[in-house]
Amino acid sequence: MSEHNRRILLAARPEGMIKESDFRMETVAVEKPGDGEVLVRNEYLSLDPAMRGWMTDRPSYIPPVQLGEVMRGGTVGEVLESKHPDFKAGDKVRAMGGWQDYVVSKPDGRLMKLPEGLPIPITAHLSVLGITGLTAYFGLLDVGQPKEGETVVVSTAAGAVGSIVGQIAKIKGCRAVGLTSTDAKCTWIKEELGYDAAINYKTEEISPALAQHCPKGIDVYFDNVGGEILNAALGQINFKGRVAICGAITQYNATKMPPGPSNYLNLLVKSARMEGFIVMNYLDRAMEGAMQLGQWLMEGKLKYKEEIVDNLENAPTAILRLFNSSNTGKLIVKI
Ligand SMILES: NC(=O)c1ccc[n+]([C@@H]2O[C@H](COP(=O)([O-])OP(=O)(O)OC[C@H]3O[C@@H](n4cnc5c(N)ncnc54)[C@H](OP(=O)(O)O)[C@@H]3O)[C@@H](O)[C@H]2O)c1
Known part of the structure; x- marks a missing residue:
């Protein structure tokens, strides 16, 4: 594990189309988890059109990302250290880990263990099963x-x-x-x-x-x-x-x-x-949806495509692909 956490912050509120300069990368020390918390290494980051809305300072279904905050984003990754009884090092998890290498998180509904033993790549939990x-x-x-x-x-x-x-x-x-x-x-x-x-x-x-x-x-x-x-x-x-x-x-x-x-x-x-x-709105029924989608996937009734961009540093340019129609299927960054 590196001792450094690269993280991408919201540097400016976009006017019109997102620009690379709306983001800023910095490197800080990796935080230690406190009691009841876990340290997760983010492996993959979901890029979503909704992120454009989160960058704008207006009332919505979720508060905007504040200037200087780590850009919000859904991730999948691995628990490195746990001070919570329900998680252990090595667990694969889904989290709202943000645009960064590591996140310290509390199991608050947004941090969830991924089911084990499924014959699918972990990224499927950001795409077809996410x-x-x-x-x-x-x-x-x-x-x-x-x-x-x-x-x-x-x-x-x-x-x-x-x-x-x-x-x-x-x-x-x-x-x-x-x-x-x-x-x-x-x-x-x-x-x-x-x-x-x-x-x-x-x-x-x-x-x-x-x-x-x-x-x-x-x-x-x-x-x-x-x-x-x-x-x-x-x-x-x-x-x-x-x-x-x-x-x-x-x-x-x-x-x-x-x-x-x-x-x-x-x-x-x-x-x-x-x-x-x-x-x-459907978080309480997420398991039902994931089970049905998983079954269709296993039965070969559902196909999915992922486009995986390498390196967290490329997230600020990769997100533009959602807005210029150059992605097919789910856009993901391999952190
Ligand atoms: N309500 C919710 O809870 C919820 C959750 C997730 C996503 N969403 C919404 O679902 C939609 C799709 O999201 P996604 O994650 O699946 O993204 P996506 O479809 O994989 O990527 C965005 C696509 O939008 C199209 N597009 C971009 N600019 C456009 C324009 N000006 N006019 C027409 N089409 C344009 C492009 O496809 P083409 O090649 O077809 O132009 C682009 O590939 C978005 O509106 C997103 O906000 C809503």
């Missing part, structure tokens, strides 16, 4: 409530969450239609993930493409982007349709908020509903 998979699972099934034979439309369909949503929709017997930014991603979601149709939202007209691929209209729209795609989906929502608001990445770096979707009145006309959710 927050990503649980977001797809609860967002689609609990908020979207798809029924067999219905049409489910998914934006960022080749991303971490979206790639899982489409596959769950197929498992539930639905027609899955995905939107993403390149022909290569369109091919991947159709040929590898089983999406019935894919729309390249950069090169195709969105509304006519949705009409073509959703001939019976849209029953569930799983929204990760907001903006034009949300508006187009609302325009074709069916009677009693459901829109699950998972994210709105078109707005995360915006300096001025765009006007709301002009087609929202369709929610009234079609007696449809639009409902936002935060995966943390």
Whole structure:
């Protein structure tokens, strides 16, 4: 174990798109765990679009990261030293370990032991079996409530969450239609993930493409982007349709908020509903979600992709990939 902890702090609040200079790296001594605490070496760090929101000083579902604080982030790693009876050195854990080599943490619900003996890499606990998979699972099934034979439309369909949503929709017997930014991603979601149709939202007209691929209209729209795609989906929502608001990445770096979707009145006309959710609402059911996702994974019904960037130092540039569409699947940093 090194005696030094490299850690990346929030140095400035971004204006518009995140810049490398919004972060600052420093090296400090590794802390010692106190009574009831454990020292964890962070091995992998999840990079998430939500981090852009955490960098902004405004009220949200979680307090913003303060200037000078270690940047918040979900991690998996190994316990090096424990002063808590439930943990021992060598345990693999999931934690909110932050953008740093080591974290001292109390088991407060965010530090959890990982199940042993699963034939999957530890990174899967940040992707398909982690927050990503649980977001797809609860967002689609609990908020979207798809029924067999219905049409489910998914934006960022080749991303971490979206790639899982489409596959769950197929498992539930639905027609899955995905939107993403390149022909290569369109091919991947159709040929590898089983999406019935894919729309390249950069090169195709969105509304006519949705009409073509959703001939019976849209029953569930799983929204990760907001903006034009949300508006187009609302325009074709069916009677009693459901829109699950998972994210709105078109707005995360915006300096001025765009006007709301002009087609929202369709929610009234079609007696449809639009409902936002935060995966943390489902923490008490996380085990249920992880067990089901794990079972589908073992049965070969679920595939997942991870893009792993080497070295904590590259996290400030790697996060930009989420906002310029250059990631496929789950973006992770090997610390
Ligand atoms: N509600 C919750 O609890 C919860 C939890 C986790 C994640 N989320 C949300 O879920 C969404 C997906 O997150 P993720 O972790 O799975 O990320 P991701 O999809 O792996 O990566 C982000 C993707 O967003 C797309 N994108 C970026 N800028 C865009 C733009 N201006 N317009 C349209 N698409 C754009 C890109 O895909 P394309 O190639 O398709 O453009 C990019 O690959 C985000 O909105 C995130 O905030 C919500």
